[in-house]
Amino acid sequence: MLMRSALRTWSFPRTDRVPGLGFASQGLHMPPCEFQPQPYQSLPYEYMQKVHHAHSGYLRGKLYRRPLLLHQGHMQWLWDMDGRRYLDLFSGIVTISVGHCHPKVVAAATRQAHKLWHTTNLYMVPSFYEYIEKLAATLPEPLKVIFLVNSGSEANDLALFLAREHTGNFDILTLGGAYHGGSSQSMGLTSLSTWKHNLPTSFGIHATMCPDVFRGPWGGAHCRDSPVQTLRTCSCSPGSCHAKNMYVQCFRDVLDSSVGKKVAGFICEPIQGVNGAVQYPKGFLKEVFDMVHDRSGLCIADEVQTGFGRLGSHFWGFQSHDVMPDIVTMAKGIGNGFPLAAVVTTREIADSLGRAKHFNTFGGNPMACTVGSAVLDVIHEEGTQERSAELGLRMMQALAKFREEFRVVGDVRGKGLMIGLDLVKDKESRTPLPTEEVTEIMQDIMEAGVLLGSGGNHNTILRIKPPMCLSEQDVDFAVAVLHQALTRHAARH
Numbered sequence: 001m002l003m004r005s006a007l008r009t010w011s012f013p014r015t016d017r018v019p020g021l022g023f024a025s026q027g028l029h030m031p032p033c034e035f036q037p038q039p040y041q042s043l044p045y046e047y048m049q050k051v052h053h054a055h056s057g058y059l060r061g062k063l064y065r066r067p068l069l070l071h072q073g074h075m076q077w078l079w080d081m082d083g084r085r086y087l088d089l090f091s092g093i094v095t096i097s098v099g100h101c102h103p104k105v106v107a108a109a110t111r112q113a114h115k116l117w118h119t120t121n122l123y124m125v126p127s128f129y130e131y132i133e134k135l136a137a138t139l140p141e142p143l144k145v146i147f148l149v150n151s152g153s154e155a156n157d158l159a160l161f162l163a164r165e166h167t168g169n170f171d172i173l174t175l176g177g178a179y180h181g182g183s184s185q186s187m188g189l190t191s192l193s194t195w196k197h198n199l200p201t202s203f204g205i206h207a208t209m210c211p212d213v214f215r216g217p218w219g220g221a222h223c224r225d226s227p228v229q230t231l232r233t234c235s236c237s238p239g240s241c242h243a244k245n246m247y248v249q250c251f252r253d254v255l256d257s258s259v260g261k262k263v264a265g266f267i268c269e270p271i272q273g274v275n276g277a278v279q280y281p282k283g284f285l286k287e288v289f290d291m292v293h294d295r296s297g298l299c300i301a302d303e304v305q306t307g308f309g310r311l312g313s314h315f316w317g318f319q320s321h322d323v324m325p326d327i328v329t330m331a332k333g334i335g336n337g338f339p340l341a342a343v344v345t346t347r348e349i350a351d352s353l354g355r356a357k358h359f360n361t362f363g364g365n366p367m368a369c370t371v372g373s374a375v376l377d378v379i380h381e382e383g384t385q386e387r388s389a390e391l392g393l394r395m396m397q398a399l400a401k402f403r404e405e406f407r408v409v410g411d412v413r414g415k416g417l418m419i420g421l422d423l424v425k426d427k428e429s430r431t432p433l434p435t436e437e438v439t440e441i442m443q444d445i446m447e448a449g450v451l452l453g454s455g456g457n458h459n460t461i462l463r464i465k466p467p468m469c470l471s472e473q474d475v476d477f478a479v480a481v482l483h484q485a486l487t488r489h490a491a492r493h
């Protein structure tokens with residue numbers, strides 16, 4: 001057993017790296033930041049490694065050669081134990097929507113923490129009503145009835161429960177490449193090999209072909225709702241889309257062959273997050289939603305990553321597909337890092353739960369509601385949705401040029417501040433780049449002071465989803481860092 005006496009405060013020796021300037025040898029300079037972090041004065045790195053092996057149940061992903069120890073955050077910035085500053089382009093997996101420790105959110109949470117933390121929804125508390133009214137105002141009619149829970153997985157579990165209770169049907173359709181969570185039910189909805197296990201989670205759940213216009217069998221140069229299209233050719237006449245028709249046909253085949261005459265529903269992300277910003281052909285969701293409704297099913301939009309203005313053009317991702325879901329689930333960015341999630345639906349569907357009582361101890365607790373309210377205020381006051389549109393465009397246009405310059409950049413896609421760079425062995429076959437090479441690139445990017453994520457079935461897609469408080473200078477710096485890392489990779493291989 002590890003000695004408690006070892007848990008002393010400790011300061012890691014500072015290196016000669018200048019906070020905020022990255023490695024001087026790399027010649028790239030971070031945009032300035034006036035915020036002064038505290039020096040790191042906590043557990044030693046190696047000691048924490050030992051505690052991890054002894055007591056942590058989690059296997060740590062191999063993101064970098066050595067796990068990064070982060071101890072402070074401010075807006076788009078994070079600091080490690082050496083006082084080294086990073087531009088966070090991954091937001092704790094698309095969760096820091098308005099900025100790390102955003103002062104307005106911190107102030108609201110602090111006020112509430114001194115007042116009331118928890119009561120359960122057995123009682124009335126003002127912060128709950130203030131919040132659900134504010135959240136409902138962001139959604140169109142008839143999506144006005146809200147359940148609050150604590151995580152995206154819980155929200156999707158509840159959405160499934162609602163769809164099955166309301167329709168009296170059982171079968172649920174989902175898309176290949178989807179990620180909907182880690183609970184038994186939401187693991188069943190997920191269709192990415194990394195997150196599938198030998199467990200009976202998918203009973204009554206049917207995955208249909210992922211309508212990925214870059215990797216899939218069909219796709220052309222006009223298919224997606226993005227400033228950047230694939231480099232595939234297209235011979236469709238204006239107004240028609242062969243790829244969309246083919247993927248719709250695949251969906252119809254599953255409906256016709258694998259499920260009963262009636263279904264409980266269909267769940268999808270407006271843009272696939274964990275799968276690396278995969279976008280469907282325009283019009284696909286509209287046709288599929290109609291088919292599901294024709295079979296008495298409900299359509300569920302999982303906005304866990306795409307919501308709260310991240311896509312720039314709309315507040316909710318489903319709006320960019322011109323569809324009206326019956327249920328919307330949301331988490332992550334909703335609380336800017338605080339555990340909060342929601343399921344929004346119509347009064348009629350919500351009332352189906354009257355037949356099956358549902359209870360959630362923490363859902364809608366005063367702390368979460370206060371934080372959620374402050375996050376919505378910041379989004380509106382600081383125009384983060386508009387910023388997402390502008391900055392996302394700036395970044396995607398710059399990154400799109402990488403496809404001409406680098407053999408390994410196969411695709412650049414996304415919308416607003418939800419961007420994916422699909423790394424390939426060669427552009428012809430679109431074979432994913434070996435994982436070790438992706439890891440090298442990620443390591444170089446991190447060492448130059450930028451954090452981003454990876455995703456997709458082979459973990460070869462770079463995922464860029466920063467807090468929406470980014471600046472133009474940050475975007476240009478990030479593009480320069482990625483350029484440098486890809487140049488180094490090209491020199492090595």
Ligand SMILES: Cc1ncc(COP(=O)(O)O)c(C=O)c1O
Pocket residue numbers: 093150151152153154156179180181182269273274302303304305331332
């Ligand atoms: C689209 C989507 N849905 C659901 C979830 C599950 O959310 P949570 O991890 O909060 O349970 C995630 C998490 O990454 C997600 O990306």
